Amino acid sequence: xxxxxxxxxxxxxxxxxxxxxxxxxxxxxxxxxxxxxxxxxxxxxxxxxxxxxxxxxxxxxxxxxxxxxxxxxxxxxxxxxxxxxxxxxxxxxxxxxxxxxxxxxxxxxxxxxxxxxxxxxxxxxxxxxxxxxxxxxxxxxxxxxxxxxxxxxxxxxxxxxxxxxxxxxxxxxxxxxxxxxxxxxxxxxxxxxxxxxxxxxxxxxxxxxxxxxxxxxxxxxxxxxxxxxxxxxxxxxxxxxxxxxxxxxxxxxxxxxxxxxxxxxxxxxxxxxxxxxxxxxxxxxxxxxxxxxxxxxxxxxxxxxxxxxxxxxxxxxxxxxxxxxxxxxxxxxxxxxxxxxxxxxxxxxxxxxxxxxxxxxxxxxxxxxxxxxxxxxxxxxxxxxxxxxxxxxxxxxxxxxxxxxxxxxxxxxxxxxxxxxxxxxxxxxxxxxxxxxxxxxxxxxxxxxxxxxxxxxxxxxxxxxxxxxxxxxxxxxxxxxxxxxxxxxxxxxxxxxxxxxxxxxxxxxxxxxxxxxxxxxxxxxxxxxxxxxxxxxxxxxxxxxxxxxxxxxxxxxxxxxxxxxxxx
Amino acid sequence: xxxxxxxxxxxxxxxxxxxxxxxxxxxxxxxxxxxxxxxxxxxxxxxxxxxxxxxxxxxxxxxxxxxxxxxxxxxxxxxxxxxxxxxxxxxxxxxxxxxxxxxxxxxxxxxxxxxxxxxxxxxxxxxxxxxxxxxxxxxxxxxxxxxxxxxxxxxxxxxxxxxxxxxxxxxxxxxxxxxxxxxxxxxxxxxxxxxxxxxxxxxxxxxxxxxxxxxxxxxxxxxxxxxxxxxxxxx
Numbered sequence: 001x002x003x004x005x006x007x008x009x010x011x012x013x014x015x016x017x018x019x020x021x022x023x024x025x026x027x028x029x030x031x032x033x034x035x036x037x038x039x040x041x042x043x044x045x046x047x048x049x050x051x052x053x054x055x056x057x058x059x060x061x062x063x064x065x066x067x068x069x070x071x072x073x074x075x076x077x078x079x080x081x082x083x084x085x086x087x088x089x090x091x092x093x094x095x096x097x098x099x100x101x102x103x104x105x106x107x108x109x110x111x112x113x114x115x116x117x118x119x120x121x122x123x124x125x126x127x128x129x130x131x132x133x134x135x136x137x138x139x140x141x142x143x144x145x146x147x148x149x150x151x152x153x154x155x156x157x158x159x160x161x162x163x164x165x166x167x168x169x170x171x172x173x174x175x176x177x178x179x180x181x182x183x184x185x186x187x188x189x190x191x192x193x194x195x196x197x198x199x200x201x202x203x204x205x206x207x208x209x210x211x212x213x214x215x216x217x218x219x220x221x222x223x224x225x226x227x228x229x230x231x232x233x234x235x236x237x238x239x240x241x242x243x244x245x246x247x248x249x250x251x252x253x254x255x256x257x258x259x260x261x262x263x264x265x266x267x268x269x270x271x272x273x274x275x276x277x278x279x280x281x282x283x284x285x286x287x288x289x290x291x292x293x294x295x296x297x298x299x300x301x302x303x304x305x306x307x308x309x310x311x312x313x314x315x316x317x318x319x320x321x322x323x324x325x326x327x328x329x330x331x332x333x334x335x336x337x338x339x340x341x342x343x344x345x346x347x348x349x350x351x352x353x354x355x356x357x358x359x360x361x362x363x364x365x366x367x368x369x370x371x372x373x374x375x376x377x378x379x380x381x382x383x384x385x386x387x388x389x390x391x392x393x394x395x396x397x398x399x400x401x402x403x404x405x406x407x408x409x410x411x412x413x414x415x416x417x418x419x420x421x422x423x424x425x426x427x428x429x430x431x432x433x434x435x436x437x438x439x440x441x442x443x444x445x446x447x448x449x450x451x452x453x454x455x456x457x458x459x460x461x462x463x464x465x466x467x468x469x470x471x472x473x474x475x476x477x478x479x480x481x482x483x484x485x486x487x488x489x490x491x492x493x494x495x496x497x498x499x500x501x502x503x504x505x506x507x508x509x510x511x512x513x514x515x516x517x518x519x520x521x522x523x524x525x526x527x528x529x530x531x532x533x534x535x536x537x538x539x540x541x542x543x544x545x546x547x548x549x550x551x552x553x554x555x556x557x558x559x560x561x562x563x564x565x566x567x568x
Numbered sequence: 569x570x571x572x573x574x575x576x577x578x579x580x581x582x583x584x585x586x587x588x589x590x591x592x593x594x595x596x597x598x599x600x601x602x603x604x605x606x607x608x609x610x611x612x613x614x615x616x617x618x619x620x621x622x623x624x625x626x627x628x629x630x631x632x633x634x635x636x637x638x639x640x641x642x643x644x645x646x647x648x649x650x651x652x653x654x655x656x657x658x659x660x661x662x663x664x665x666x667x668x669x670x671x672x673x674x675x676x677x678x679x680x681x682x683x684x685x686x687x688x689x690x691x692x693x694x695x696x697x698x699x700x701x702x703x704x705x706x707x708x709x710x711x712x713x714x715x716x717x718x719x720x721x722x723x724x725x726x727x728x729x730x731x732x733x734x735x736x737x738x739x740x741x742x743x744x745x746x747x748x749x750x751x752x753x754x755x756x757x758x759x760x761x762x763x764x765x766x767x768x769x770x771x772x773x774x775x776x777x778x779x780x781x782x783x784x785x786x787x788x789x790x791x792x793x794x795x796x797x798x799x800x801x802x803x
Contacts, residue, residue: 048612051756055742055743056611057609058609058621058624059667059670060739061742062667062671064617064620064670066620072612149795152793167795167799170782171782172760172783173760173775173784174779175763176771176773179768180773182776182779194782202801203791203792206792212758213758214756333771337767337770337771338764338767338770340764341756341758341760343754343755375752375754377747377752378742378750378752380667380738380742382738383734383737383740383741384734384738385730385734386733386734386737396716397716398730399713400646400709401646401647402646404646404733405646405650405652408749409750409751
């Protein structure tokens with residue numbers, strides 16, 4: 001490999017790394033983009049899973065360890081990766097999802113694209129917990145606006161203070177089960193709005209197509225009508241000629257000089273298992289909150305004896321994920337419904353943002369509601385417990401023979417579900433750190449997680465359960481399953497399970513209690529930046545992707561300015 | 569005529585015919601045959617996935633008697649005497665064979681369930697399940713096809729039958745026959761412009777005008793989006 005020195009080495013090709021690549025390469029910087037997984041393009045017939053029928057898979061779309069979200073999901077990665085373990089301290093039960101592909105986890109996320117609001121950056125001001133961000137909504141708003149226009153997000157301007165307006169594409173009309181939900185929520189005095197998702201309901205440029213409503217964003221879109229980092233940010237950047245892409249390249253550490261500044265990165269080529277180095281004037285770390293923390297902690301040197309950027313001992317701390325809980329109901333009014341093509345966009349057309357900001361509750365911080373249901377394409381699991389709802393209509397459950405065909409049709413599309421996603425309170429003690437003894441197959445020390453929910457999250461989950469019951473019943477539903485009680489922490493998901501982990505390299509003005517400044521620049525090494533969700537001080541009840549990209553764009557502007565001024 | 573004679577491969581003609589096995593008894597359930605499912609697939613797999621699937625297909629789990637029992641049960645659960653075919657036309661025994669290898673936690677419950685079923689048939693009718701007469705088989709199914717049966721002795725059979733019903737329904741409704749039977753019409757490029765008016769009327773629902781004003785005008789979807797400074801769409 002030539003002794004080329006890159007202007008920037010970007011580690012990780014997900015939302016943050018993709019945006020950094022797009023902005024920095026377009027500004028004329030020479031960029032190396034290093035990704036631990038393989039090249040991926042959903043438009044490539046060899047990699048296509050979109051528009052396939054269930055029988056094109058021998059397991060009819062069932063999940064496997066290699067595709068935990070189903071056989072057609074575009075994820076390559078998962079909760080367990082061969083050769084890449086992680087460990088848990090004491091009774092911690094953390095789930096860590098890692099994407100291993102170009103575009104990272106943006107290939108298979110829900111495309112829910114929510115801006116944080118003014119309150120979300122200053123939560124300590126309202127509840128005294130955790131910390132405020134060093135920036136406010138006004139600092140990031142211009143970048144949210146740019147992200148909206150560059151990438152495209154459908155939604156609606158509603159004038160909600162903490163769910164700010166933006167530059168939205170028009171929303172898809174609600175499906176039938178969503179109309180039932182809207183009416184039910186109205187009865188309960190709970191607001192409902194068009195969802196906000198980065199799916200192109202209208203053309204945004206001549207490179208990407210317009211949604212053709214197959215509902216399969218989770219399989220990645222062949223005409224790039226949904227957002228993924230690869231299709232929307234990285235391919236255009238590569239076409240500009242300023243990007244060298246290194247795939248299947250697992251970064252071991254960031255190399256620093258005697259002044260403590262980064263000079264490059266060291267990575268293992270997974271194909272030949274040999275170690276290589278890249279030289280760079282600066283490094284943008286965007287490997288995901290936990291992976292970036294791991295790389296920093298593994299980048300030890302005389303100047304950074306506790307790991308790069310870790311003089312404060314804050315790398316890996318304040319790790320937090322969204323809370324979650326869910327419930328479903330059977331809607332008798334949707335029995336025997338007429339069947340038509342109701343696929344729509346991938347996921348919900350409507351949602352409920354947090355509506356109780358001013359209420360007196362026994363927990364702090366809110367959650368939003370995601371609505372599910374409809375006449376989806378059958379896949380593995382469809383038809384299990386085929387006529388269990390017979391219980392609700394006075395008919396016998398079970399049996400055999402052709403009457404089961406009638407049962408299938410009778411109950412098809414009669415389910416309404418709600419999933420809640422909430423904000424947790426960041427904790428100093430919730431963290432990932434290096435396991436002192438365990439390494440992965442390349443000999444790199446792995447992460448050990450130490451994470452416990454607090455009463456805030458558990459009380460919030462109880463409130464979620466009450467809300468979901470009320471709304472499902474108000475929508476005409478008969479609740480399914482039993483309500484999760486205290487013995488099950490009210491159905492609260494495991495930490496990590498929602499795959500919104502943030503906070504491991506939080507930003508702040510004080511180098512003693514934070515890892516980066518407001519631009520994601522390490523306090524301890526000025527030419528190293530973090531562009532994933534690690535710098536989040538708190539996470540809001542909003543999915544983090546839009547904020548990752550707005551921050552990465554803002555960071556890129558700052559990085560270019562610093563480089564222009566000769567500071568890097 | 570034994571209705572199984574009519575099964576064969578009426579509905580999935582392009583696929584190869586399945587195995588036919590006989591126990592030597594006239595009009596036996598073991599005359600059953602089914603459509604064979606493909607053993608190679610191509611749908612965007614990684615190398616690791618291709619290797620895993622090849623390993624699964626190379627493995628053989630069920631014994632012939634077990635496969636025949638699965639076939640006979642699946643045929644009872646979703647018979648082929650229907651214009652859209654049934655379980656055997658959808659290759660159910662092959663599907664179950666693959667799924668238990670893919671999800672090995674199902675191996676034992678099905679193997680053990682078949683053994684339980686044979687024991688029960690022998691106790692009741694002095695022969696294993698596929699050897700007893702058709703009315704006797706249906707009598708056995710009547711004992712175990714309903715979860716509300718409280719007889720403790722039947723519970724393992726009820727559990728097994730429920731599992732087989734799950735596999736049969738999911739295995740059938742994820743084939744072309746099943747989608748046709750259901751009437752599924754999605755998985756194809758289209759333009760979603762809301763619930764059809766007649767369906768709205770059937771359900772007493774209507775779209776709120778203010779909400780509709782936020783929704784996409786499909787006649788303008790190809791016009792590149794532009795906004796004014798306040799975020800109002802202008803194109």
